[in-house]
Amino acid sequence: MDKKVLHFGSLQKILTDYNKRVRSKSDQAPTALYATKLYDCSLSDDALRSVYSSLLNNKAVPLVVKAVASLQMTYGLRITEVLKIGVGDISKNGHIRIKGLKGSSDRIVYPVFYNEFWNQSNSSILPLITVYSRHFFYRWYKRFGLSISLGRNKKNAVTHCFRHLVVNEISGSFDKSELTQRFIGHKNLKSTKHYERKKK
Numbered sequence: 001m002d003k004k005v006l007h008f009g010s011l012q013k014i015l016t017d018y019n020k021r022v023r024s025k026s027d028q029a030p031t032a033l034y035a036t037k038l039y040d041c042s043l044s045d046d047a048l049r050s051v052y053s054s055l056l057n058n059k060a061v062p063l064v065v066k067a068v069a070s071l072q073m074t075y076g077l078r079i080t081e082v083l084k085i086g087v088g089d090i091s092k093n094g095h096i097r098i099k100g101l102k103g104s105s106d107r108i109v110y111p112v113f114y115n116e117f118w119n120q121s122n123s124s125i126l127p128l129i130t131v132y133s134r135h136f137f138y139r140w141y142k143r144f145g146l147s148i149s150l151g152r153n154k155k156n157a158v159t160h161c162f163r164h165l166v167v168n169e170i171s172g173s174f175d176k177s178e179l180t181q182r183f184i185g186h187k188n189l190k191s192t193k194h195y196e197r198k199k200k
Contacts, residue, residue, distance in 0.1 A: 045165055048148060052162075055144045056113070064125075064132065065140045067114035069162070071096075075109045076166030076184050078102075079137055079159040083129035090118055090126075104185035134159060 052073055056066050068082050081098050089097040094115050100106050111118050125131045138159050141147070147156035148164060157164060163184070170180045181189050 045148075045168060048146065048161060048165055051144050051146055055140075055146070058144075061140065063114070063117055064128065065137060067111070067117040068128070068137055069141070070113040071109065071111055072159075072162040073165070074112050075107075076163040077109070078104075078163060079134045080129070083132065083134060084127050085118070086127045087123045094118065098185070100185045100187075103187050105187055107185050 052069065055061055055069060068079070071077055071082050072079065075098070077098060078101055081101055081104075084099060084101075085096055089099070091097075094110060096109050096111065096118060098107050098109055141158050141161075146161055147158045148161045149156050167180055167184055170183055171177060174180075177189060177193055
C-alpha cells in the first residue's frame with residue numbers, strides 16, 4: 001500500500017479545514033478517527049515543522065502538550081526525558097536539567113517557548129509522568145499527523161519524531177557527528193551515526 005504524499009498546498013488546506021472543525025466543536029479535542037483518516041502518512045521534515053506550528057497555534061491543544069512538544073522540537077528530547085523533569089531540575093532562572101536516558105548524558109536546556117509553564121507555579125504536576133502517560137502525548141501528536149518513517153521500520157516514529165528531526169538538521173547543517181552527539185546527549189558516537197543512517 002503506497003503512502004500518500006502531501007504537498008504544502010494540500011497540507012495547509014487540510015490543516016485549515018481541521019482547525020475550523022475543531023473550533024466549531026467548542027475547542028474540543030479532535031477525534032482520533034477524523035485525524036487517522038487525514039494523516040495516515042509519513043511527513044517530510046518541512047511538513048513536520050508545518051504541522052508542529054499548527055499544533056502550537058491550535059486553541060484546542062492543552063498547554064502541557066504545547067510545552068512538551070516545544071522542548072522536544074527545540075532540543076530533540078525523548079518524551080520520557082521531558083516527562084521526568086522534576087521541580088528540583090528547574091533553576092530559579094528557568095534552566096532545566098535533563099536526565100539522560102538509555103545511556104545518554106545529562107544536559108541543561110532552556111525553554112524558548114512556554115517557559116512560564118515550567119516555572120514553580122506548576123510544581124504540583126511535576127514530574128509530568130506522575131500525571132500524564134507518554135501515550136497521552138502520543139495520541140495528541142498522532143491526531144495532528146506528527147510522524148515520520150525511518151529506514152526499514154514498519155511503524156512510523158511519533159513521539160520520537162522530533163529527536164530524529166533535530167539529529168537530521170544538525171548533522172545536515174554542520175556535517176560533524178560529534179557536534180550532534182553532544183547536543184543530543186548520546187554518550188556513544190555509534191548511536192548518533194545510527195540515527196543519521198536511519199534518515200538516509
